[in-house]
Amino acid sequence: MTRLLLPRGVALRFYLLALFEAQCRLTAGGQWENVLPMSGPGSWSDLIAVDGAYDAKSETYMRGTRGGRGAEDLRLRQVQGALRTLEEVGGEHLDQALVEIPRGARGKRLYASFRLMKESGRGSHQSPDIYTVPANHWHPSRTVSIPAAFFLNGWVQVLSPSEVAIWLALRVLAKWAPDTHQQSGVYLYGEAREEQFGLRRDSWQDGCQRLLDFGLIRFARPMTDGEPTAVPTADRWLMDITEPEPRERYEPYRYQVTDLGLDRDAVAVCRRELTLRQRMLDRRATEARRATGDA
Numbered sequence: 001m002t003r004l005l006l007p008r009g010v011a012l013r014f015y016l017l018a019l020f021e022a023q024c025r026l027t028a029g030g031q032w033e034n035v036l037p038m039s040g041p042g043s044w045s046d047l048i049a050v051d052g053a054y055d056a057k058s059e060t061y062m063r064g065t066r067g068g069r070g071a072e073d074l075r076l077r078q079v080q081g082a083l084r085t086l087e088e089v090g091g092e093h094l095d096q097a098l099v100e101i102p103r104g105a106r107g108k109r110l111y112a113s114f115r116l117m118k119e120s121g122r123g124s125h126q127s128p129d130i131y132t133v134p135a136n137h138w139h140p141s142r143t144v145s146i147p148a149a150f151f152l153n154g155w156v157q158v159l160s161p162s163e164v165a166i167w168l169a170l171r172v173l174a175k176w177a178p179d180t181h182q183q184s185g186v187y188l189y190g191e192a193r194e195e196q197f198g199l200r201r202d203s204w205q206d207g208c209q210r211l212l213d214f215g216l217i218r219f220a221r222p223m224t225d226g227e228p229t230a231v232p233t234a235d236r237w238l239m240d241i242t243e244p245e246p247r248e249r250y251e252p253y254r255y256q257v258t259d260l261g262l263d264r265d266a267v268a269v270c271r272r273e274l275t276l277r278q279r280m281l282d283r284r285a286t287e288a289r290r291a292t293g294d295a
Contacts, residue, residue: 005162013161015082023133032133033115048075050074098116165207169193
């Protein structure tokens with residue numbers, strides 16, 4: 001997972017969309033085979049949203065270049081880059097590859113003939129583990145459900161790779177401990193978060209905040225951090241070293257995944273949050289200028 005958390009990459013997004021496409025087209029037990037072209041209407045390039053630079057002069061995104069490469073060509077290059085990342089995700093461990101791209105003459109990659117692998121990778125056998133649509137299973141280690149609205153309403157397109165990874169991690173925890181998730185919420189301690197999910201603390205905190213803002217998760221209960229209380233004074237902050245006995249145990253933020261937020265249009269929600277954030281930044285800047293003028 002950590003190899004797919006590229007800030008401007010689309011590898012994780014592409015892989016999830018490929019799984020969704022397979023499950024829309026095939027029944028449980030059906031083995032994946034590519035039926036879409038790489039570019040043009042109804043292609044992989046048409047299915048996935050990619051980042052594009054904004055050109056202020058033409059007021060358009062991804063304008064054509066001097067070399068004649070237009071937006072469609074740039075989108076195709078993004079998809080091809082995602083396929084390379086998915087093939088090389090395990091580094092020297094080829095059994096972890098999430099796609100397999102055949103080679104043609106002189107080792108040229110035949111992108112249109114790529115094969116999708118299972119979530120666990122291609123495996124170590126000569127015959128690769130091509131993706132097969134699973135049946136829904138009650139056991140938490142077998143399957144984790146992703147609502148179709150995550151794809152149909154654009155959330156897979158607008159969330160960053162780290163936000164998607166955190167959202168998936170919380171869904172895994174909710175499936176693993178459904179009663180705890182419903183009653184008091186789920187959480188991740190630092191060691192489990194980093195070793196099992198490969199998520200650093202800053203990415204986890206920022207990602208959870210964004211998911212809260214978007215309405216995809218909610219607080220299950222407030223956190224009591226068990227740390228000494230910070231007491232404000234006239235000139236500085238003092239730490240109150242008095243504490244009750246016994247000391248309250250540290251409790252992390254606990255979250256509950258709510259699928260109701262997925263029913264909203266992702267672009268509209270993100271646009272609203274960006275507008276609110278910009279207003280907040282403008283207000284803080286105005287307050288800072290006033291404070292400087294008063295000083």
